[in-house]
Amino acid sequence: MLTRIRNAIQARHQTVLVPQSKVKIAIADILKAQGYIREWDQARNQKFPTMRIQLTYKLKRVSKPGLRVHVGRGEIPRVYGGLGxxxxxTSQGMMTGYEAWRKGIGGELVCYVW
Incomplete structure (x- = not known):
């Protein structure tokens, strides 16, 4: 999902289609709540469950299948001095770094958005 979004942003597309899953829905909900995507919805007339995401900002993937990046509470980075x-x-679900820091938990660092 993150690679598709990154490629679509570089190609200056307005929307991107992504296969749908619970984790991707959680990430899309966080991005929408923070204002980093305009909207996401289920794409109709697709063979498999697919979501359509309307793009606005850049993102950088941190954890990859070959190299997972885990951080503790005190190691959660501030992106662009708090602007991203x-x-x-985390064990309590997907959340922003600030929310995880406030709750005192760490987890896998999935991506940065700015």
């Missing part, structure tokens, strides 16, 4: 967000996968 970090998305962290």
């Amino acid at each position: 967000i970090a998305i962290v996968s």
